[in-house]
Amino acid sequence: MKGELKIYNSLTRQKEVFVPQNPPHVGMYVCGPTVYSDAHLGNCRTFMFFDVVYRYLKHLGYKVRYVRNITDVGHLEDELAGEGEDKIAKKARLEQLEPMEIVQNYTNGFRHVMRQMNTIPPSIEPTATGHILEQIELVQKIIDAGYGYESNGSIYFDVLKYAEKYPYGELSGKVLEDLQNNSRELSGQGEKRNPVDFSIWKKASPEHIMRWNSPWGEGFPGWHLECTVMSTKYLGETFDIHGGGMDLQFPHHECEIAQSVAGIGCVPVKYWIHTNMLTVEGKKMSKSLGNSFLPHELFAGSHPSLEQGYSPMTVRFFFLQAHYRSTVDFSNEALKAAEKGYKRLMNAQSLLSKLNYTNVGTVDVELDNQINEACENCYKHIDDDFNTAMTLADLFELSNKINAFSNKQLPLASISEATFNRLQTTFHAFVTDVLGLKDEASDNSNDGLMDGVMDLLLNIRKEARANKDWATSDKIRDELKEIGLLVKDSKEGSSWSVL
Helix, strand or coil: CCCCCEEEECCCCEEEECCCCECCEEEEEECCCECCCCCCHHHHHHHHHHHHHHHHHHHCCCEEEEEECEECCCCEEECCCCEEEEHHHHHHHHHCCCHHHHHHHHHHHHHHHHHHCCCCCCCECCEHHHHHHHHHHHHHHHHHCCCEEEECCEEEECHHHHHCCCCCCCCCCCCHHHHHHHCCCCCCHHHCCCCCCEEEEEECCCCCCCCECCCCCCEEECHHHHHHHHHHHHHCCCEEEEEEEHHHHHHHHHHHHHHHHHHCCCCCEEEEEEECCEEECCEECCCCCCCCCCHHHHHHCCCCCCCCCCCHHHHHHHHHCCCCCCCEEECHHHHHHHHHHHHHHHHHHHHHHHCCCCCCCCCCHHHHHHHHHHHHHHHHHHHECCCHHHHHHHHHHHHHHHHHHHCCCCCHHHCCHHHHHHHHHHHHHHHHHHCCCCCCCCCCCCCCHHHHHHHHHHHHHHHHHHCCCHHHHHHHHHHHHHCCEEEEEECCEEEEEEC
16 A cells, blocks of 8 residues: 655655655656766665665656766866866876776766666766756856856855855755864865865866866866756756765765755755665775775675675665665675575565465455555555665565465465455565566576476485485585575475475
């Protein structure tokens, strides 16, 4: 039963009922990757989560325009100060390639990983370099409003002047006085009126490769400005949802709000959503600690800290096990457990598709109610700020019933036909359509593959038992149990089921 969707709004720091400004239309913008290197797992978690948001809103019947940008210029090495070399230009210089070669290569790689993770492509995927004219126009509007000033060919946003009239730091919880006190001396600092000011257009130094003509000379847009332009161009001056990792709250998203208010005249976003970070065995994932691995290393098991490879759907399931506002802690044990859980869910879905309802028997009212309640809880928990962890728990409760029906432990006729239909519809909708999980082992041309493999293993075990090779017999039984498959021996022979 579809209920009332509530979203934790980072701006107000509380859960709020989701009410789109122009139903049934919903506008959602998510800050995309800066394509100067391979997509990292933090990217994967964030974009996978917003894929679930996208899927669920569509499941509820909303017409969603999902915009996720590609940052291909303007993201400088020192994000906080807005100083240093452009990340893409630096990579191009080091590899002796054109910047757009770097952009194309890593954009292709990012999209490949997103396909592996079974994310739906966004409605629009704009690039920063494709919107230079619009960015120049917004810079001029900010100047005209009195909140931008030129200094040595660069344009800076006057944060102190803005803060005289509007709140600055509201989203991130930063206090302006503290930011001023904690500011350190930086290269180029003398161009600014105040250390907390940020660039909205940067003058290109002689060696800077990526540059465009502007009223203030050759330069390139500020990173924060790009997202303000692209989000409002495709979603309007105000839109429903803006998302990203929690590391973007400040300064990136804080600056986006200020730019929109100053240059456009309104607060741009109603609901801000931020995902939490990743850790490895309790420590922050970072290259310096040597515990950071890329998606392809995780899938292949090629990183020294990994005991094996884990499929993209196992990784997706692993992320879904935690609430998006909680940290996700990687460990081999946790990934192995996720692998078992994922396979168990896929097996239940396969078994459910093979069940045929016959209306013969007496309905067990208690069992019937349990299944209906678990179906309702799927909606209840996903409506509670997209709680995928609790939604998975509901699906596993339904999985237990599906396994019992399949193994004849419970007669299928002990529930009503309406409840059976609801079980099928809800289970498939949440596993496939909302959570975006697919059966990697399935092949339409080999529907009986799993059964065939298990028959083969049970026959090998039968021969081992006949030869009194108890070690092999026990090994097959025990290792199948380790991956979530239970072997049962009886007078009629051996059978198997999912734990």
